[in-house]
Amino acid sequence: xxxxxxxxxxxxxxxxxxxxxxDSDLPQAVAASGTTHAVxxxxxxxxxxxxxxxxxxxxxxxxxxxxxxxxxxxxYKNLETLNRIYDFLMDVQANRKTLLIAFGGGVIGDMxxxxxxxxxxxxxxxxxxxxxxxxxxxSVGGKTAVNHPHGKNTIxxxxxxxxxxxxLAFLRTLPPREFLAGYFELAKHGFVHDAKLFETIQAxxxxxxxxxxxxxxxxxxxxxEATILRSCGVKGKVxxxxxxxxxxxxxxxxxxxxxxxxETHAGYGTYLHGEAVGTGMLFAAYLSRKWxxxxxxxxxxxxxxxxSRLTPIVLPALNTKSFQTLILxxxxxxxxxxxxxxxxxxxxxxxxxATSVETLWPVFQEFVAEFPEVCQVV
Numbered sequence: 090x091x092x093x094x095x096x097x098x099x100x101x102x103x104x105x106x107x108x109x110x111x112d113s114d115l116p117q118a119v120a121a122s123g124t125t126h127a128v129x130x131x132x133x134x135x136x137x138x139x140x141x142x143x144x145x146x147x148x149x150x151x152x153x154x155x156x157x158x159x160x161x162x163x164x165y166k167n168l169e170t171l172n173r174i175y176d177f178l179m180d181v182q183a184n185r186k187t188l189l190i191a192f193g194g195g196v197i198g199d200m201x202x203x204x205x206x207x208x209x210x211x212x213x214x215x216x217x218x219x220x221x222x223x224x225x226x227x228s229v230g231g232k233t234a235v236n237h238p239h240g241k242n243t244i245x246x247x248x249x250x251x252x253x254x255x256x257l258a259f260l261r262t263l264p265p266r267e268f269l270a271g272y273f274e275l276a277k278h279g280f281v282h283d284a285k286l287f288e289t290i291q292a293x294x295x296x297x298x299x300x301x302x303x304x305x306x307x308x309x310x311x312x313x314e315a316t317i318l319r320s321c322g323v324k325g326k327v328x329x330x331x332x333x334x335x336x337x338x339x340x341x342x343x344x345x346x347x348x349x350x351x352e353t354h355a356g357y358g359t360y361l362h363g364e365a366v367g368t369g370m371l372f373a374a375y376l377s378r379k380w381x382x383x384x385x386x387x388x389x390x391x392x393x394x395x396x397s398r399l400t401p402i403v404l405p406a407l408n409t410k411s412f413q414t415l416i417l418x419x420x421x422x423x424x425x426x427x428x429x430x431x432x433x434x435x436x437x438x439x440x441x442x443a444t445s446v447e448t449l450w451p452v453f454q455e456f457v458a459e460f461p462e463v464c465q466v467v
Contacts, residue, residue, distance in 0.1 A: 090114060091318050095229070095325045097249065097332055104229065104253040104325075106318050108310060111256040112146050115217065118252035122213055124188040125152040128181065130174060130201040131192040132161040135219055138262050143192050143217065155181045159197070164358040166196045166236050168244065174204040185209050188251070194220035194267075195227035195362060199242070202233030206248035216250045219259040221271025222363050225278070225320045228253050230328040230338075236357055240418035241349040247333050255321075257313060261303040269398065270363025272296045273344075275316065277370060278323040280391060281343045284436030286319055291390075297398055339421060340438040343430040344370030347453075350415045354404055368402050368464050371395045375456050376449075377431040387435040395463075402464045412453065413446045422446075 090107035105114040119127060129143045136158045144154040157177040159170055178187070191201035191214060198216055205214035216228040234245025260268065272290075279287025293316065294300070294309050302313075324341060331338040348369030351360060374391045377383035383391075421428040426443035433439055457464050 091314065093318060093321055093325060095249075096329050100249070102250060102252055104255055104321055106255045106257070106314060106321065108257045108314065111142070111217065111254055111258070114256070115143070115146050115215075115254045116150055118215060118254060119147060119150055119152070119188065119190075122188050122215070122251055124186050124213070126181075126183065126187045127152060127154050127190055128178060128183060128187055129154065129156040129190045129192050130159065130197060130204070131156065132159050132197055134161040135193045135197075139192075139259075143190055159200070161196075162358045163196055163236070163352070163362070164356075166200060166357065168235055171200055171204060171235050174200065175208060178204070178208055183208070183212070185212055187212050189214035190217060191215070191228075191250075192217045192219065194218065194223045198223055198227050199233050199245070200235060202231070202248050202250070203235060203245050206233055206246040211248070213251045214248070216253040218253070218255055220263055221260060221268050221317075222274050222361075223271075224255050224257070224260075224317055225271060226274040226324070228255065229321050229324050230341075231332065232334075236353075239353070240420075241352050241357075243418065243420065249332075255317070257310070257317070260313075261306065263302060265298060265300050267361060267363075268300055268302055269296060269298055270361040270367075272300075272398075273363040273367035273370065273395075275320050276394070277341070277343055277366065278320045280370060280374075280432065280435065281340050281430070281438030282327065282436060283319070283323050284434075286316070286323060287435060289316060289319070291394065298400055336440070339428060339440055340430055342421065343432075343438050344368075344373050346416065346419050346421065346427060346429055347372045349419060350412075351402055351404065353418070354407070354411075354415055355402070360402060364400065365402070367395055367399050371399065371460065371463060372453065372456050373429070373431060375459075376429070376452060377433075379452060380431070382439075383432045384434055387432070390435065391432075396460065399463050401462060404464070404466045407466050409447075409450050412450050416446050416449060 218228040231249035234242035348366035351365040378388040429444040
């Protein structure tokens with residue numbers, strides 16, 4: 090097992106990364122928290138695949154474990170489902186020392202984290218991610234949220250976990266589509282902050298819509314453990330410098346402005362978050378090249394990497410007004426502009442402040458016309 094430490098002002102937490110580590114790493118982390126009551130928050134899919142997995146891992150621990158099972162999917166990442174967590178916590182008489190354990194992908198981590206930030210004005214929580222996207226992105230850094238009908242992740246809080254137990258054995262049951270979605274977030278860290286990470290990813294296993302982690306695990310386990318560790322390290326360093334996204338951390342939103350528009354406009358759950366972000370990254374790189382920031386060679390590498398892996402996004406009709414309205418619901422929007430994340434070069438993202446939304450619509454239309462195999466508006 091490898092351990093990565095996130096150092097924040099006045100506190101820190103560890104990320105344990107490895108394979109078949111949950112039975113050793115998780116009990117230690119729970120015991121170190123000092124709690125006598127843990128509540129596992131998971132979804133129906135994970136609960137069916139791994140029934141009572143967390144309570145079994147904690148069988149030698151002297152505390153009490155309760156399990157809250159939620160419906161699965163982005164469409165349930167809302168205040169109504171969040172209230173089910175609160176109801177469950179009340180029913181099992183949770184208190185301020187109760188430890189929430191998020192056992193699932195990004196949706197579960199975001200909702201359990203937000204519940205921990207708000208229940209009784211804050212209780213501790215721990216992440217046990219089960220998807221590649223949660224491994225490399227949502228389980229690290231403390232962003233928690235639910236969706237609003239008009240905007241993705243617009244209701245939330247910053248809440249750091251006390252520990253992240255990242256057992257890659259859970260990736261064995263991850264469908265290829267979801268693995269690819271997480272792969273795009275992995276590549277994102279290379280695009281904006283670490284060109285060598287991107288080169289490593291390019292030289293690694295060929296991941297596409299058919300890639301099966303379980304079938305390839307024996308020959309690629311070391312690659313994935315090392316690459317995920319490096320990716321988490323990239324994000325961790327950014328979070329250490331800017332925990333609450335006052336500046337630098339916004340660069341990690343590369344691809345997310347259009348990505349969130351896609352998820353919201355198509356309907357939550359129509360496309361996976363990573364799929365939408367992948368298309369959003371291609372658009373952001375396209376903008377970077379068109380506006381004279383990104384060298385031609387870097388643009389070609391990013392374009393070829395993404396286009397060969399992205400599956401088509403089909404959006405309902407958009408016009409100037411609806412496009413602008415959706416963009417302005419982005420958390421980086423202010424007035425009639427939005428802080429858009431672009432690239433100076435591969436591995437060097439930057440924030441284009443107050444980008445006029447009016448300038449984005451015609452470029453988006455050009456983008457759709459040039460890449461119909463990636464994004465269509467019908």
